[in-house]
Amino acid sequence: MSSTDGDNNELVSGRGCGHCTLCCKLLEIKQVASPRGEWCRHCAVGVGCKVYAERPSECREFNCGYLLWSGAGEHWYPARSKMIIVLDHDGSRLAIHVDPKRPNAWREQPFYADIKDWARRTASQSTQVVVCVGEQHIVILPDSDVDLGTLADDERIVTGQVTENGVLRSFAIKMRADDPRLQA
Numbered sequence: 722m723s724s725t726d727g728d729n730n731e732l733v734s735g736r737g738c739g740h741c742t743l744c745c746k747l748l749e750i751k752q753v754a755s756p757r758g759e760w761c762r763h764c765a766v767g768v769g770c771k772v773y774a775e776r777p778s779e780c781r782e783f784n785c786g787y788l789l790w791s792g793a794g795e796h797w798y799p800a801r802s803k804m805i806i807v808l809d810h811d812g813s814r815l816a817i818h819v820d821p822k823r824p825n826a827w828r829e830q831p832f833y834a835d836i837k838d839w840a841r842r843t844a845s846q847s848t849q850v851v852v853c854v855g856e857q858h859i860v861i862l863p864d865s866d867v868d869l870g871t872l873a874d875d876e877r878i879v880t881g882q883v884t885e886n887g888v889l890r891s892f893a894i895k896m897r898a899d900d901p902r903l904q905a
């Protein structure tokens with residue numbers, strides 16, 4: 722979804738999509754029936770959108786975290802890093818979508834240090850930090866990385882903190898959406 726002109730988002734000065742088209746592959750775009758992990762049929766890879774003037778609102782309104790957030794350094798440019806930062810789930814999840822062709826890109830430095838830093842900063846808030854490689858979900862906690870694997874449609878990621886033996890510990894688990902504990 723190579724779009725930099727979302728109405729409500731202020732872009733980081735000097736940043737733009739350039740030759741990047743990675744969101745047209747890594748993200749699901751329902752309005753053009755493009756599944757996650759496959760190039761949209763309208764994408765000229767590394768060039769832009771072949772139907773730019775008529776692209777759907779889902780594409781027009783999208784800007785990735787690199788464009789919007791100065792907290793992500795220049796090294797996060799998606800065309801080079803092969804990762805896209807997206808604030809998902811109404812802002813409650815900082816997702817790092819990784820190109821399955823480079824599944825370990827998030828483990829490399831300085832990316833991994835950044836991701837851990839974001840996990841530490843958000844640990845006491847309700848924001849989750851999740852690395853997505855295809856259907857695999859890895860929750861990044863301050864002191865561990867929890868691979869939750871594939872999420873079924875009716876499953877949700879639950880994160881939080883508990884005190885055990887006087888020590889505060891972060892956790893991440895999968896839970897069915899209808900689990901009464903989620904309604905509490």
Ligand code: SF4
Pocket residue numbers: 722723724744745750753755761762763764765769770771772773776777780
């Ligand atoms: S319609 Fe264009 S902008 Fe939208 S996903 Fe497809 S190639 Fe990207």
Ligand code: SF4
Pocket residue numbers: 722723724725737738739741742743744745783784785786787788799800805
């Ligand atoms: S991933 Fe970001 S920089 Fe790349 S095309 Fe999409 S919005 Fe632009």
